[in-house]
Amino acid sequence: MATEDSPKDTSQWVKFLVNEKPPVRLSVISRLQKKLQDKNCSVMQLSRIIKADPVLCLHIVSLAGDLHDKKDSEVTSIDHAISSIGVQKLDKLIQKAPTIRLNANSVAHKMYFRSVANSYHAAIQTRTWLVKTRSGMFAEESFLAALFYGVGHWMLWSFAPIHMSRIEVLIREKGALPEIAEQQVLGCTIASISKGLIDRWFISPLALETLHQDSPLNKQIITKLHQRALGDPRLHGDELRSLNHLIQQKSFPVKLANMLSSAANYCWSSDSAMDIIDIINDYLRGELGKTVNFLHQNCADAARQYHVVGTLSPAAEMLMLNSEISPNYRLTGADKKLIPDHAPRPAPVKKESAPKAQTNAKTTQPADSDFADEAKFKEIAARLLKPGDKYSQAAEILNDLILGLTEGLGLSRIAINIIPGKAELIKVVLDKGFEPGHPISKSSHKLSENSLFSRLWEKPACMRVNKQNRQRIRSMLPDSFNPLVSEQDFLLMSLFAGNKPVAVVYADRDGSKGGTTDFHQEKLKYLCSAAGVSLKQVTQKRSGAK
Numbered sequence: 119m120a121t122e123d124s125p126k127d128t129s130q131w132v133k134f135l136v137n138e139k140p141p142v143r144l145s146v147i148s149r150l151q152k153k154l155q156d157k158n159c160s161v162m163q164l165s166r167i168i169k170a171d172p173v174l175c176l177h178i179v180s181l182a183g184d185l186h187d188k189k190d191s192e193v194t195s196i197d198h199a200i201s202s203i204g205v206q207k208l209d210k211l212i213q214k215a216p217t218i219r220l221n222a223n224s225v226a227h228k229m230y231f232r233s234v235a236n237s238y239h240a241a242i243q244t245r246t247w248l249v250k251t252r253s254g255m256f257a258e259e260s261f262l263a264a265l266f267y268g269v270g271h272w273m274l275w276s277f278a279p280i281h282m283s284r285i286e287v288l289i290r291e292k293g294a295l296p297e298i299a300e301q302q303v304l305g306c307t308i309a310s311i312s313k314g315l316i317d318r319w320f321i322s323p324l325a326l327e328t329l330h331q332d333s334p335l336n337k338q339i340i341t342k343l344h345q346r347a348l349g350d351p352r353l354h355g356d357e358l359r360s361l362n363h364l365i366q367q368k369s370f371p372v373k374l375a376n377m378l379s380s381a382a383n384y385c386w387s388s389d390s391a392m393d394i395i396d397i398i399n400d401y402l403r404g405e406l407g408k409t410v411n412f413l414h415q416n417c418a419d420a421a422r423q424y425h426v427v428g429t430l431s432p433a434a435e436m437l438m439l440n441s442e443i444s445p446n447y448r449l450t451g452a453d454k455k456l457i458p459d460h461a462p463r464p465a466p467v468k469k470e471s472a473p474k475a476q477t478n479a480k481t482t483q484p485a486d487s488d489f490a491d492e493a494k495f496k497e498i499a500a501r502l503l504k505p506g507d508k509y510s511q512a513a514e515i516l517n518d519l520i521l522g523l524t525e526g527l528g529l530s531r532i533a534i535n536i537i538p539g540k541a542e543l544i545k546v547v548l549d550k551g552f553e554p555g556h557p558i559s560k561s562s563h564k565l566s567e568n569s570l571f572s573r574l575w576e577k578p579a580c581m582r583v584n585k586q587n588r589q590r591i592r593s594m595l596p597d598s599f600n601p602l603v604s605e606q607d608f609l610l611m612s613l614f615a616g617n618k619p620v621a622v623v624y625a626d627r628d629g630s631k632g633g634t635t636d637f638h639q640e641k642l643k644y645l646c647s648a649a650g651v652s653l654k655q656v657t658q659k660r661s662g663a664k
């Protein structure tokens with residue numbers, strides 16, 4: 119499939135994937151075929167083999183879901199699906215099911231099985247939580263929903279591995295938020311693709327309901343859940359009732375378990391994973407240490423029940439020390455041979471080249487890969503990294519940051535934005551480089567539900583807005599903010615003091631040729647990280663003084 123024919127939004131991706139069938143391990147199909155030939159084989163024995171492979175479960179539940187939809191009923195468990203189709207239909211299904219044998223040199227194969235293992239991990243967590251807290255009520259239905267919640271990941275690693283590899287590069291190497299990386303490469307989120315496929319395949323009404331929910335669990339909700347667990351008197355009335363309602367929903371553990379498996383896929387000890395574990399601890403009403411052990415045990419159980427030899431299971435991440443080493447997510451030569459010609463291919467990444475220096479021309483902007491004043495940039499960076507007693511207020515640090523970005527790095531315009539308290543708006547509190555009377559100064563902008571500012575407030579990240587992603591990013595910025603930004607490439611960067619968000623930095627080179635480049639993005643990240651060190655120290659000093 120040519121680049122221009124590659125799907126570009128949710129409906130196109132669903133249309134492309136809905137008739138594709140993810141491959142089942144050849145060993146599982148062979149084992150099941152032998153059992154079916156055994157006249158003494160029981161349904162329980164067949165069920166045990168089927169349940170050991172999530173992809174085979176998908177094929178069977180999809181067939182059963184189609185049958186139930188015609189009768190206006192639903193599939194509520196894997197056992198229910200097996201009994202619904204019967205042995206004859208099961209035999210025909212496995213005869214036609216596509217198979218796969220792991221190629222040890224294929225990254226796409228390994229990541230496909232890894233994505234399936236992540237879903238199985240989420241399903242096991244969900245079921246054990248419900249057995250512990252609700253005596254198993256809705257356990258099998260929720261297991262099914264959690265298992266298929268992330269089916270879009272399976273399908274994309276199987277049928278669009280080039281796109282998925284590029285998403286991993288953006289997340290792991292560029293520090294992009296997963297949703298932003300997915301939007302940039304696919305034109306939509308993987309969750310929206312999963313929702314479309316689940317809807318068309320009739321595989322889990324509960325998974326569909328969970329994916330339909332508009333308000334994800336963010337840091338504000340996490341904080342409120344913590345307050346609820348502690349009996350905080352500040353929570354009362356409608357706010358407390360809405361939290362109680364959220365926790366009682368059948369979809370809550372399904373979403374929570376998939377959030378855990380997704381975060382743990384990168385690192386069990388990351389801030390995002392630990393935040394989710396805190397919520398789970400509140401949900402289970404347990405002690406944090408015991409809850410962590412419980413979750414680790416569930417993950418190990420999932421790895422024992424579903425494991426593909428030659429791949430790294432999610433449980434293996436618990437044994438890893440923190441390091442820069444990560445699983446291989448870049449496709450290899452073996453992958454290129456395995457990927458069919460009709461597979462979709464994303465648009466190639468355009469690399470910007472720095473303009474050639476002109477000795478006779480007078481320039482008002484530094485070259486794309488050069489500083490305005492490198493000595494000043496390094497001086498301010500060193501001061502921010504080792505502040506000592508140089509700063510007593512955050513404003514002093516922010517002023518030095520702005521100075522380093524403008525006079526040191528050579529950025530033209532800077533705006534420091536904050537989200538005050540529980541306000542549903544973002545405020546510009548500091549700016550430099552804008553002409554007098556520019557409307558951005560001291561302005562406020564209402565945030566939407568899908569706001570990029572809100573996401574940058576929740577997790578440290580740096581985003582470069584360019585021609586390729588500008589249209590998508592504009593839809594995630596406040597309507598009143600869009601007219602104020604540069605028409606050229608610009609940058610948005612989270613500024614954190616430890617785990618606490620402080621600001622979102624806007625930066626551009628308005629008026630220069632091409633705007634910001636990779637060089638400016640890299641140096642912005644470095645200086646903002648240095649500022650974070652000073653901000654953390656000032657925050658700790660204030661806490662100690664109190």
